Amino acid sequence: MNNVQPKISDHPLINKGPLSKLYKELVQCELCPRIVEFRTKVALEKRKQYQEWTYWGKPIPGFGDANASLLILGLAPAAHGGNRTGRVFTGDKSADFLIRSLHEAKITNQPNSDSLTDGLIMNNAFMTPVLKCVPPYDKPTAEELRQCSPYFNQEMRILSKIKVVLALGKIGFDGYLRYIKQNFDIILKDYPFGHDKKYTLPNGKILWGCYHPSPRNVNTGRLNQKMMIDLLRKVKRSLKDDI
Numbered sequence: 001m002n003n004v005q006p007k008i009s010d011h012p013l014i015n016k017g018p019l020s021k022l023y024k025e026l027v028q029c030e031l032c033p034r035i036v037e038f039r040t041k042v043a044l045e046k047r048k049q050y051q052e053w054t055y056w057g058k059p060i061p062g063f064g065d066a067n068a069s070l071l072i073l074g075l076a077p078a079a080h081g082g083n084r085t086g087r088v089f090t091g092d093k094s095a096d097f098l099i100r101s102l103h104e105a106k107i108t109n110q111p112n113s114d115s116l117t118d119g120l121i122m123n124n125a126f127m128t129p130v131l132k133c134v135p136p137y138d139k140p141t142a143e144e145l146r147q148c149s150p151y152f153n154q155e156m157r158i159l160s161k162i163k164v165v166l167a168l169g170k171i172g173f174d175g176y177l178r179y180i181k182q183n184f185d186i187i188l189k190d191y192p193f194g195h196d197k198k199y200t201l202p203n204g205k206i207l208w209g210c211y212h213p214s215p216r217n218v219n220t221g222r223l224n225q226k227m228m229i230d231l232l233r234k235v236k237r238s239l240k241d242d243i
């Protein structure tokens with residue numbers, strides 16, 4: 001593969017549709033100095049097997065159907081996944097696991113997610129991270145999460161048909177609860193995170209917890225493909241006619 005360069009013009013949601021204005025602004029964002037330094041360093045140093053890539057190295061927009069009922073919510077792009085390819089859950093082991101599972105549950109048209117131009121289509125689903133850039137050690141600070149939250153808040157206003165939020169990992173789960181606190185005059189009770197834990201929130205949306213499909217969770221057996229597919233099928237059934 002020679003000189004692979006993910007281009008803004010290859011990202012369908014930056015160029016047209018209701019999220020275009022937001023995402024054009026997002027990809028220019030340099031608000032967090034620590035994160036900008038890290039995402040740039042990773043993009044310049046590269047992993048050995050991706051030396052021929054020109055890494056994206058910018059904030060990562062969401063991807064999928066802007067009229068979707070299902071939101072799949074992650075933490076942040078991966079250093080050599082989304083930060084390389086320019087698309088969330090694309091080009092790393094978490095993406096391989098997640099997209100294969102989504103395909104088994106008939107939520108994507110194909111089992112792989114490799115690059116912006118691989119032809120992936122999501123069926124009535126949308127995926128996005130709460131934090132739009134890769135943080136060092138996958139650990140954002142509270143200030144970075146706060147700084148980035150207006151982008152997620154705006155996505156939620158635009159993705160107005162979402163009924164169910166499947167949060168991959170506790171940080172994504174807590175990110176959605178933070179969005180509720182920031183945008184609705186609601187006092188939230190405690191919603192403990194857990195795999196297959198499901199809550200109906202005061203804004204009428206369902207928040208569903210899922211272990212993050214990280215290599216660590218998969219390699220330790222905390223999450224396996226059957227658990228993931230079973231949960232996705234259950235989520236899909238809850239949406240009945242929508243997917």
Ligand code: SF4
Pocket residue numbers: 026029030031032035036059131132133144147148
């Ligand atoms: S994490 Fe969010 S706020 Fe910080 S630089 Fe990236 S896009 Fe901007």
